Amino acid sequence: MLSRIMLVPSRLEIINALTGQKTMSIRALAKRVGRLYPAVYRDVQILLAAGVIGLDDKGKLAFPYDEVRFNFSVTGGGFS
Numbered sequence: 252m253l254s255r256i257m258l259v260p261s262r263l264e265i266i267n268a269l270t271g272q273k274t275m276s277i278r279a280l281a282k283r284v285g286r287l288y289p290a291v292y293r294d295v296q297i298l299l300a301a302g303v304i305g306l307d308d309k310g311k312l313a314f315p316y317d318e319v320r321f322n323f324s325v326t327g328g329g330f331s
Contacts, residue, residue: 269314
């Protein structure tokens with residue numbers, strides 16, 4: 252489920268860092284978000300597999316959007 256992939260703070264931080272940028276390397280992204288490369292690489296691979304972000308023809312991360320909005324509903328009985 253896409254929401255389970257997206258609603259992880261570290262991945263939302265990646266999306267936020269890529270929003271409005273043309274392309275970026277994973278190393279530059281890790282520096283931008285202040286996290287270690289292996290952790291960012293892992294999250295990037297998950298986002299790539301889900302189709303949330305892509306790669307350009309040079310292998311750099313691409314997220315060609317200027318703004319991201321989430322719209323979802325929470326239903327159910329809540330906590331017991």
